[in-house]
Amino acid sequence: MSKRLSKSDLIPIGEMARRTGLSVSAIRFYEDRGLIEPVRTSGNQRRFLRSDIRRVSFILIAQQLGLTLGEIDAEMRKLPQGRTPTARDWEVISRSIRALLDRKIAQMSAMRDRLDGCIGCGCLSLKRCAIYNPEDKMAQLGAGPRLVLDPPV
Amino acid sequence: MSKRLSKSDLIPIGEMARRTGLSVSAIRFYEDRGLIEPVRTSGNQRRFLRSDIRRVSFILIAQQLGLTLGEIDAEMRKLPQGRTPTARDWEVISRSIRALLDRKIAQMSAMRDRLDGCIGCGCLSLKRCAIYNPEDKMAQLGAGPRLVLDPPV
DNA sequence: GCTTGATCTCAAGTTAACTCGAGGTTGCAT
DNA sequence: ATGCAACCTCGAGTTAACTTGAGATCAAGC
Known part of the structure; x- marks a missing residue:
């Protein structure tokens, strides 16, 4: 039966x-x-x-x-049968997510450190500012909706 | 003249x-x-x-x-005459921005740390997951467009 | 005075992640 | 068999930060 x-x-x-x-x-x-x-x-x-x-x-x-639905979809489609993740899958995925988070945190920290160097300089010049112009082209944020880190507190 | x-x-x-x-x-x-x-x-x-x-x-x-235009507008309107920021203004503002950045970074780091504790647990239970349910209600991210940390790499 | 390039306004489109409402159908308990 | 909550689809609205395009006007050189 x-x-x-x-x-x-x-x-x-x-x-x-x-x-x-x-x-x-x-x-x-x-x-x-x-x-x-x-x-x-x-x-x-x-x-x-x-x-x-x-x-x-x-x-x-x-x-x-902090993953977008697109990123989540991508992770899930990596699974063998496109199946609902098992405990084992989750481990693999969460490691890859951790790496992603680490990168994002590092990026923000770098920005903050540059800001520290900038406090008090008052240059406000696009041509010289360390934040606006860190090594030529960090400004790869592209078109469309910009970096939104958090809803207004 | x-x-x-x-x-x-x-x-x-x-x-x-x-x-x-x-x-x-x-x-x-x-x-x-x-x-x-x-x-x-x-x-x-x-x-x-x-x-x-x-x-x-x-x-x-x-x-x-990482500030939104709304946040930027708010900062600028704090200035004495709503004037274009001077070097001194910039110092004040950048300190407040730094604080904001620090908060955001701390938030993300906390999340990453929780993820570490989670790797391998495979619980995937909304009721028990430390990430999904850290001390009841961290999930104050609200409606509307969600946390977007970065454009897809 | 004419042409051409720069500007102008206003409306609509884009992406993410959803919500809301209208108008119509299903499923289940009585 | 009927009532009504729960479900369905589809289109439009929301926010952020812009872009694109149409159709009209301006400024400046020749």
């Missing part, structure tokens, strides 16, 4: 929302982004697997770490 | 763009945001003062430091 799917194994979106703390619309949005792929009932309603809760948890944790 | 305004003291927008490295549209945008206030010719064209170059430089430097 095969393992039956009990009713409680297929979770509707509202319950997903309650269990993960996300809003219903956010969950739908993640589906649009391709981060989760619920099945559908005959009546076209979403039904999630229990493993999707873990998957969403993973997304939320990674977000707390 | 009064000091005459020589032609070269009133800078048109195109020259501003060349001198600051900004695009013409970005300069207009900054004006819309109230960050700069050029005068107008009889024919309604913008003319900038030399001091506006310093003002724009200041904006660009502060942006490199």
Whole structure:
């Protein structure tokens, strides 16, 4: 006899929302982004697997770490079957995230140190400022929305 | 006799763009945001003062430091006459920016450290994860666009 | 006086990560 | 069988920091 799917194994979106703390619309949005792929009932309603809760948890944790949904998606697609991460996967991924965080912190620290050297100089010259012009071209931040570090405190 | 305004003291927008490295549209945008206030010719064209170059430089430097235009605007309005910052002003402002940067770095470092404790645990549980749930409610990141630390490398 | 390049305004598009609302359908308990 | 909460889709709105484009006007040299 095969393992039956009990009713409680297929979770509707509202319950997903309650269990993960996300809003219903956010969950739908993640589906649009391709981060989760619920099945559908005959009546076209979403039904999630229990493993999707873990998957969403993973997304939320990674977000707390400052990854964008794009970066998170990339990490997850690196997994063998594109599957919900296991404990082992999580270890691999979290190491790579750590490296990413380290780089970002180093970048900000460098900026702060340059600022220290700048306090009191008052140069305010684009041509000479150590911050604005550290070794020619650090200003690779590109177009579009700029570096946003934090919401206004 | 009064000091005459020589032609070269009133800078048109195109020259501003060349001198600051900004695009013409970005300069207009900054004006819309109230960050700069050029005068107008009889024919309604913008003319900038030399001091506006310093003002724009200041904006660009502060942006490199990770401040939003809103934060920059706030800093500048703190100045005595809402004037283009002098060397002394710059010192005061840069100290306050430094403090801001320090806070942001500390926040990220704390997150990274929590990640370290997490590597290998594989819990992936929203209820128990130290990252997702550090002392109840660190998750004050709010709605709207999330923490974006860096453009994709 | 004419041409040409620089400017002008205003509206709409871009990216990220969602939210909100309208108008319509499903699923489950009674 | 019916009522109603929960679900569905789709389009538009939000914020930040700009860009792009259309259609019109200005400034300056020849």
